[in-house]
Amino acid sequence: MNLEKVIFGFFVLLAATLNFGFFIGDIAESLLHNVYELFAAIVVSLIATVLKFGDRTQIGAVHLATSLVADLQLIAAALVWGYASYVSSAGLTPHATASVVSLSGGALFANVVSVVLLVVETVSFHRR
Amino acid sequence: MGNPLLVFWMRLFGGEEEPSSRRLRRRIPFASAAQASATIFLILRRMRAPLIVLITIFAISVLGLTLIPGKDPGGQPARMGFFDAFYFMSYTATTIGFGELPNTFTYPQRLWVTITIYLTVIGWAYAIGSLLGLLQDRAFRHALALQHFTRKVARLREPFLLIAGYGQTGELLGRSLDALGRRFVVIDRAAERIDALELDPYHADVPGLAGDAGNSGHLGVAGLGHPYCEGVLALTDDDEVNLAVAMAAALLRPELPVIARTISPAIADRMRAFGTPSVVNPFDCFGDHLSIALRAPATYQLMMWLEDGPGAELPPRGRPPAAGGWVMCGYGRFGRELTADLRAEGLEVCVIEPRSPATGDISVVAGDGFEPGVMARAGIEHAVGFVAGTDNDTTNLSLIAAARRVNPKVFVAARQNKPATAPLFAAMGVDSLLVPTEVIAHEVYAQLSTPLLWRFLQELPARGDEWAARLIDRLTDQCGRHLPALWKVRLTAVEAPALQSWLTAGDARLGDLLRSPEDRELRLEAVPLLVLHGDNCVLAPEDDLVLAPGDEILLAGRSTARRDLETTMVIDATREYVLSGRHVPASWIWRKLARPGSREEPRLAAQEVSRPGHHPWPRRGPHAAGGGRPRGRRRAGGPSGG
Numbered sequence: 126m127n128l129e130k131v132i133f134g135f136f137v138l139l140a141a142t143l144n145f146g147f148f149i150g151d152i153a154e155s156l157l158h159n160v161y162e163l164f165a166a167i168v169v170s171l172i173a174t175v176l177k178f179g180d181r182t183q184i185g186a187v188h189l190a191t192s193l194v195a196d197l198q199l200i201a202a203a204l205v206w207g208y209a210s211y212v213s214s215a216g217l218t219p220h221a222t223a224s225v226v227s228l229s230g231g232a233l234f235a236n237v238v239s240v241v242l243l244v245v246e247t248v249s250f251h252r253r
Numbered sequence: 254m255g256n257p258l259l260v261f262w263m264r265l266f267g268g269e270e271e272p273s274s275r276r277l278r279r280r281i282p283f284a285s286a287a288q289a290s291a292t293i294f295l296i297l298r299r300m301r302a303p304l305i306v307l308i309t310i311f312a313i314s315v316l317g318l319t320l321i322p323g324k325d326p327g328g329q330p331a332r333m334g335f336f337d338a339f340y341f342m343s344y345t346a347t348t349i350g351f352g353e354l355p356n357t358f359t360y361p362q363r364l365w366v367t368i369t370i371y372l373t374v375i376g377w378a379y380a381i382g383s384l385l386g387l388l389q390d391r392a393f394r395h396a397l398a399l400q401h402f403t404r405k406v407a408r409l410r411e412p413f414l415l416i417a418g419y420g421q422t423g424e425l426l427g428r429s430l431d432a433l434g435r436r437f438v439v440i441d442r443a444a445e446r447i448d449a450l451e452l453d454p455y456h457a458d459v460p461g462l463a464g465d466a467g468n469s470g471h472l473g474v475a476g477l478g479h480p481y482c483e484g485v486l487a488l489t490d491d492d493e494v495n496l497a498v499a500m501a502a503a504l505l506r507p508e509l510p511v512i513a514r515t516i517s518p519a520i521a522d523r524m525r526a527f528g529t530p531s532v533v534n535p536f537d538c539f540g541d542h543l544s545i546a547l548r549a550p551a552t553y554q555l556m557m558w559l560e561d562g563p564g565a566e567l568p569p570r571g572r573p574p575a576a577g578g579w580v581m582c583g584y585g586r587f588g589r590e591l592t593a594d595l596r597a598e599g600l601e602v603c604v605i606e607p608r609s610p611a612t613g614d615i616s617v618v619a620g621d622g623f624e625p626g627v628m629a630r631a632g633i634e635h636a637v638g639f640v641a642g643t644d645n646d647t648t649n650l651s652l653i654a655a656a657r658r659v660n661p662k663v664f665v666a667a668r669q670n671k672p673a674t675a676p677l678f679a680a681m682g683v684d685s686l687l688v689p690t691e692v693i694a695h696e697v698y699a700q701l702s703t704p705l706l707w708r709f710l711q712e713l714p715a716r717g718d719e720w721a722a723r724l725i726d727r728l729t730d731q732c733g734r735h736l737p738a739l740w741k742v743r744l745t746a747v748e749a750p751a752l753q754s755w756l757t758a759g760d761a762r763l764g765d766l767l768r769s770p771e772d773r774e775l776r777l778e779a780v781p782l783l784v785l786h787g788d789n790c791v792l793a794p795e796d797d798l799v800l801a802p803g804d805e806i807l808l809a810g811r812s813t814a815r816r817d818l819e820t821t822m823v824i825d826a827t828r829e830y831v832l833s834g835r836h837v838p839a840s841w842i843w844r845k846l847a848r849p850g851s852r853e854e855p856r857l858a859a860q861e862v863s864r865p866g867h868h869p870w871p872r873r874g875p876h877a878a879g880g881g882r883p884r885g886r887r888r889a890g891g892p893s894g895g
Contacts, residue, residue: 164315
């Protein structure tokens with residue numbers, strides 16, 4: 126067992142699960158989407174990105190790319206949330222909530238790709 | 254083609270001579286470039302831990318702030334949102350510190366903030382410290398420098414030379430090449446020399462790589478595979494490395510010219526096994542030079558002057574000794590070469606050498622030259638020449654002193670190995686000094702600066718001493734005691750479009766071409782050194798030499814003369830004035846207006862006026878073809894227009 130692989134897999138999977146947890150539920154209903162979960166998703170996603178630094182393989186490069194996409198989407202979601210809650214006079218309307226959740230949905234897709242890559246890597250490793 | 258615009262067009266799009274030969278035959282592997290990117294990946298990997306620590310500390314701090322209850326100004330419980338918490342942590346962690354926002358903190362909040370302040374300071378210090386440490390990292394800097402170098406070389410868009418080895422020789426040569434406006438790329442094992450490159454006052458940017466030149470990957474990065482690479486110079490002080498460079502160049506780019514330095518004939522043979530590199534052996538060159546200097550001092554003076562490069566002062570003419578015996582101290586590679594050269598001149602040589610070598614018919618005195626009695630046994634008091642040729646400068650200096658004590662009038666030739674001892678040898682007043690690095694630099698410069706100069710220097714010794722002395726007088730009369738710029742003109746349709754009809758007329762005298770466009774009674778301040786016609790060359794041609802299209806001329810002269818000559822070669826009106834003294838309008842319309850009704854080309858008539866004694870009519874052109882000789886004559890004689 127390789128400890129590095131355990132940590133790597135843990136963070137990649139945790140980023141995907143947290144993202145999924147935030148995303149699930151009625152898209153316009155702000156009560157169903159906990160902002161702490163979004164925060165946790167962002168932090169874990171950032172850590173996962175840094176863990177992917179410095180891998181020279183092709184699959185490592187794609188890993189890094191998917192993580193960067195997820196970060197971008199999640200940070201965009203956080204920005205929309207911050208704007209709606211603090212700057213906009215209307216507050217966190219269903220419309221704004223829908224934007225935040227759909228952005229995190231995009232991040233979820235990238236995270237799923239990341240997980241698929243992880244699985245592919247693991248399977249191909251065993252076959253060798 | 255007299256129109257400068259047309260000439261410009263031709264230069265841009267007309268030249269079909271060069272590109273095909275420059276085509277790259279195969280790709281050179283860039284092993285070092287891959288190494289460089291590997292280092293950058295390693296650096297990224299090393300930044301993982303500090304970044305993760307920073308993210309974690311930030312996340313914990315922000316999360317804590319949002320969870321700990323606070324109070325709004327009205328005393329009602331209020332928690333900080335993520336945005337407030339993130340904002341607060343951002344300015345606190347970066348030590349900007351705007352105060353407690355949005356509300357004054359409660360004590361539990363202050364407790365947490367105290368903890369987070371210490372945590373984040375540690376996190377930032379760790380991350381920034383690691384980053385700065387990486388920037389200082391030798392491997393990282395080397396990788397960056399390599400990438401920078403690779404980019405610079407890849408972006409070169411003019412012909413350049415690849416110089417392997419940037420010691421004394423490389424530096425001397427680099428300066429001369431830079432003065433000629435040639436580009437070059439340098440690769441050397443010593444990083445200090447590459448750093449020194451940036452301080453050298455070059456006109457052009459010189460990319461330099463610190464690395465082993467014997468590594469073909471490094472050569473590839475330095476532009477061996479570049480389509481604009483026009484030659485490879487192996488000038489390191491290590492014969493093995495030079496051999497490796499010559500081999501790599503011959504195998505990977507067989508079409509490139511290679512000049513390699515060596516002091517060993519065996520290595521020279523091994524180099525010649527790969528293609529046809531031009532091998533420069535400083536000892537060999539010095540032997541040849543010394544025998545020329547003994548036979549023909551003016552020829553030697555001229556050679557040294559021309560090889561010194563533009564701006565060099567005329568070296569003093571040596572006074573060679575009369576025929577007689579020579580004493581040679583040190584019988585290594587240099588001693589052997591020089592002894593052979595001196596004996597070939599018919600001189601008696603006596604060798605002083607501690608280890609008695611098996612030399613056959615050469616008289617050898619065993620011992621060190623500075624030991625008492627050894628010099629006398631070698632017959633120094635009757636000798637005319639003395640050579641201090643060991644590989645130790647201190648020994649050489651004491652040998653010279655010992656020889657001069659016995660025979661003050663002896664002609665002294667010495668070998669200087671280290672640049673640091675140059676002032677000592679200068680103070681000694683040595684008659685002929687070998688500095689191997691300078692000999693190589695001069696030799697390579699002569700081969701590279703223009704092919705015609707090399708040809709000139711090859712043919713020079715055969716011309717005799719008086720001839721050389723006359724040429725030196727001519728050069729100093731025209732251009733002063735500092736060597737003027739040397740340049741080459743080609744009388745082709747591309748470079749000299751205005752002269753073509755004059756050249757094909759068959760009576761194109763060199764002297765007419767070298768008149769000044771400002772006042773044709775004055776001569777341009779330039780001396781023609783050589784005219785190459787096909788494969789024949791004329792050295793120091795006289796004014797009445799007849800030129801033909803396609804001839805190449807090597808000239809020495811001031812840069813103003815060069816510009817003037819180029820004007821004559823390109824612009825019709827200037828050509829007309831310089832060759833015939835007639836002022837003609839520069840533009841086509843004015844020329845038509847100036848001679849209404851005349852269909853003749855003005856220059857043909859002009860030539861007839863200027864040289865009535867020579868060809869009355871050039872045997873070419875539409876008039877001659879039409880058989881209209883009498884009519885042409887009548888018209889030129891009396892332009893009535895009838």
